[in-house]
Amino acid sequence: MDGMHIKNDAQLQKLLKYYIAAGKTESGVVLNLDGDNATDKTFKLSKISIALLQKINATTPNTVLVTPCITHNNPVKIVITQEGQDKIGLADKKEVPALGRVFAIPTDVYLTGENNTEWTWAGGDGDDALTIDANVKSITNEGTLTVTATNVELTTVTPAATLANAAGATMNITKVTTVKNALTNLGTINVGSDSEEGKKAELRAYGIEIKNDATSLTASGTINNYGVVGVSAGTGTSAKFNNYGTIDMKNDGAITLLTSNEKSAATLPFGPFSKAFVAASNKMGTVVLPNGNPLAIVSVSNKTDAGFIKYNWTDAAYTHDTRNVKYNTLVVSNDIEFKGAAATEITFIEFNGTRTQVVNPATSNNLPNLKGIIVNAGKSIILEKDNRINCLDGISLRDAAATIYRGGELWINGSAPLTTTNYFTPAYNWSLNQIVEY
Numbered sequence: 001m002d003g004m005h006i007k008n009d010a011q012l013q014k015l016l017k018y019y020i021a022a023g024k025t026e027s028g029v030v031l032n033l034d035g036d037n038a039t040d041k042t043f044k045l046s047k048i049s050i051a052l053l054q055k056i057n058a059t060t061p062n063t064v065l066v067t068p069c070i071t072h073n074n075p076v077k078i079v080i081t082q083e084g085q086d087k088i089g090l091a092d093k094k095e096v097p098a099l100g101r102v103f104a105i106p107t108d109v110y111l112t113g114e115n116n117t118e119w120t121w122a123g124g125d126g127d128d129a130l131t132i133d134a135n136v137k138s139i140t141n142e143g144t145l146t147v148t149a150t151n152v153e154l155t156t157v158t159p160a161a162t163l164a165n166a167a168g169a170t171m172n173i174t175k176v177t178t179v180k181n182a183l184t185n186l187g188t189i190n191v192g193s194d195s196e197e198g199k200k201a202e203l204r205a206y207g208i209e210i211k212n213d214a215t216s217l218t219a220s221g222t223i224n225n226y227g228v229v230g231v232s233a234g235t236g237t238s239a240k241f242n243n244y245g246t247i248d249m250k251n252d253g254a255i256t257l258l259t260s261n262e263k264s265a266a267t268l269p270f271g272p273f274s275k276a277f278v279a280a281s282n283k284m285g286t287v288v289l290p291n292g293n294p295l296a297i298v299s300v301s302n303k304t305d306a307g308f309i310k311y312n313w314t315d316a317a318y319t320h321d322t323r324n325v326k327y328n329t330l331v332v333s334n335d336i337e338f339k340g341a342a343a344t345e346i347t348f349i350e351f352n353g354t355r356t357q358v359v360n361p362a363t364s365n366n367l368p369n370l371k372g373i374i375v376n377a378g379k380s381i382i383l384e385k386d387n388r389i390n391c392l393d394g395i396s397l398r399d400a401a402a403t404i405y406r407g408g409e410l411w412i413n414g415s416a417p418l419t420t421t422n423y424f425t426p427a428y429n430w431s432l433n434q435i436v437e438y
Contacts, residue, residue, distance in 0.1 A: 078107055148174045163184070164183070199227050203229050221245030284308065309328055337358075362388035388411060
């Protein structure tokens, strides 16, 4: 058996059942999972096969193990399927099985479909413990993973496995969850829900780094925070919660405690506007405050003004907020008038309305610290006659359909722009036709 190549899970099951039924005693057997018949280079490993491997290895460890084949369809992707939950005694058919005594070499494993985790990944007791050995290199969720445990940790693994929530995937945190292995989110993580019980959920980084990542301006890791997101107290400098994507605080009681919420050093507030809002490789750290609460609890331990703290403005008129507001980006989806004292707290305005009428009198400088405006894809603004928007750095139209109807004046750093490069940051396929004068 040693060194055999396995094309699919059905063949693997037959071989493992034969090994058990025949009373085989051969040890040190390694089976190569080829996935030769899979066009997507995957081997769908069922829970039945996992249970059979663990049965074989229960008394004598490492008797029969499997490994992704490095010569056929390299690299073979190991995907754990839902098949066979009811045949191996799992009450919850979506429960992720134990992953100890299965793999011969450090292996990346993937979860698809709907999965639940009601265990503690290390240090659990009885059926609540998920056994994972050093040969699980990483676990990546590509479907919907609901974490209902009080703690999620893999600290007994050497080397420690990493966790990932892939782009398009969803992870639901339903309780106070302390993550003790590095986690990267490119999909969506829901911390709690909009219920009283759901608001008690927490996601904590304990001695490791959690990254809410962003691969581009349009493909970002998103955390919907109904409870608490942050670094667990008392863990020292090794615990980090870095936000390069978007954390949306869904209610007034939500709390966001970050280590960093910033972009690379080449971007604002440390570089040009064009880098911050256009470069596809730029990572945008954004926290969206709850509607009606610009004083929501947000703390960034290294740079409190880094990245973007956004606030959705819903009133028709904006008046300078005399409180110590935390946002620097105002998101506007309706008509708006800036009046009264200078709104020094606003450094960016993101327009997201279908037709947003903007009133900012040219005779007063109500937005003295405005670095730039962004008109989102497919949206437009109407700048009324005798009004002015002065941006210290630039203007960004997010696609070819974004439009500015200009009766008033658009200024860049105190003077009227004369060229398209003054109006726009590059790379959005814009044209002068998107600036409509009337």
